[in-house]
Amino acid sequence: MCQPKDQGGLGFKDLVKFNEAMLAKQFWRLLHDQSSLFFRVFKAKYFPHGTVFEAKKSSSSYAWQSILKARSVIKVGSMWRVGDGSTIRVYWDKWLPRNFPSKISSPQKSALGDVRVASLIDQDKKQWDYAKIGHLFLPFEAAKIKSIPICITNQADCIIWPRYRDGLYSVKIGYQLLCELNTQNRASGFAYKMQFTSEESARGSDVPKLRNKVRCNEPSMPLGKILKSTASLLREFQSHTRLGVNTSTQRDIKWKPPEGVMVKTNFDRAIFVESDQAGIGVVVRNNKGQVMAALVEKIPKPASTEILEVLAARRAVQFIHELGFTLSIFEGDAKTIIKALAEGNCLIPSIGHIIKDIEFISGLLRTKSFYHVKRQGNTVAHALVLRAMLSFPVLIWMEDVPPNIYRFVSVNFPIS
Structure with missing residues (x-):
């Protein structure tokens, strides 16, 4: 029942x-x-x-x-969200950002039984100690650890529930x-479902057809090719869908300059699946549409798109503070993140610690505000972030942008 x-x-x-x-x-x-x-x-x-x-x-x-x-x-x-790392035990607690929370599986060093995550962080630079992590952990786990964002401000570790957004x-x-834990296939059923939900949903519609053909002794597609076939059909559908988009609506959405002496800072992010990395793009412009500064940065791919979006916002605020500007409007196309920043919502367990960082840094500015803009009004930042795939970890341009980006600046807001 x-x-x-x-x-x-x-x-x-x-x-x-x-x-x-x-x-x-x-x-x-x-x-x-x-x-x-x-x-x-x-x-x-x-x-x-x-x-x-x-x-x-x-x-x-x-x-x-x-x-x-x-x-x-x-x-x-549940799993631990890394703050200062002083509470989390490296080998005994679950803190790796996977679909299903897990502990470290790398062989444990004999002298590091109860070591804390704080020992893996360079406290002065507020970043991971890459050399130590590479020495202690297997390559795939070292990459996972390096993708976890480190707080700029001092914050305690926190337990979160990763299955909920x-x-x-x-x-x-x-x-x-x-x-789920009560099913007969406890290990294979629950963990498999968590890790491969997207794959199963992609090929789910083809499996019944394949089964029926096999039952009727009819020629059928090999099971290993179903996922590739489905992905191909999806790309074809998306290409036809894009052709049907009303471009007149997109052209009406343009970047708008700030008023007075304020600058406007646009930011965007992208995930590079092939290299398991991510990129951040930031552009700062004045009330005449002139570029004051631009930045692209390549980082390890975080555990979720939401974390990457808020990391892009934090980098934009950091960049403005580093440049010495004190009056700025910040624009991004991630509506949920912009809403959280505008409301100062630090209670979201998965990203609340990064929002606290943003609040601290933006508090050093005289005036700041966060607004959502559609992708068509954020084209320069989007073009910059795609360039991060081919760049060094960080590249900065002062009062300029790369030559292949300038056309987006001109089309977006013609400069007299």
Whole structure:
């Protein structure tokens, strides 16, 4: 009865699992709502000298024993977000940005049993110690670590829920996790589903056709070629879709100059799938449309597009501060990030620490504001970010842009 309808059940909730998911919500509150009376009472009684993860079962109340039982749900589905790295144990905690949270699998050095992530960070430069990471970890894990953004300001490490876009745990997602963990194919089913959802959805429509042809002894496409065929059809569809776009609407959206002595800073980002890297582009222009400065930077590809978008915003604010400008409007085409920056929303667990960095740096400016602009009004920054794929880690131009970018400046806003 509790099986989903598409699996032959009636779709009723499994009350045992649902109750455990709700208890896990209380455990999540103990992790994040540490100013509440609920936290202060339970900490004083059950874990006065440690964290809630370190609390031990004892002859305590039934409510506390029930909450501790749900601790395993949070342990399985959560991961650490790196702040200053002082809390996270390198080899024992889950902090790598993968589709399914995981611990370090590289062989452990004998003298580094309880070492913290802070020891891998160059605290003066606020960046990873690349030499140490390359020495201690396998290449694929070293690349993952280097892609994690480091805070510019001092911030504590934080536990987030990576399966939710906002990084927060919910009863619904906890219940889904418990149901998935309860299946017979626990290891292959849950982890495989997390890592290969996009691949399965891409070829899902072709599999039934293939099965029917095999059953009827008809010629069929090899299974290994289905994904390539589907990708080809998708590209063909997208090319025809782009041809049908109303270009007159796109031409009406242009970059607008700032007023008075302010400058306008546009930023954009792109992911380079082939090299597993990402790029950031920033351009600064005055009220006459003249380019004051431009920047392109290549960085390791972050765990999500959302993190890359907010990193591009942080680099734009840093760039303005480095140039000495104090009055700036910032424009980007990532609507969700711009909204979070305009509202000063630092509560989003997955990117809140980077937004705090942006708030700190932008607070050093006399005037700043963040606005969303459509891609057609952000063409110069977009053209710059594509150049990052062929550039050194950082390139800066003062009162100029690369020759192949100037046409975007002229078309976007003709300079007299």
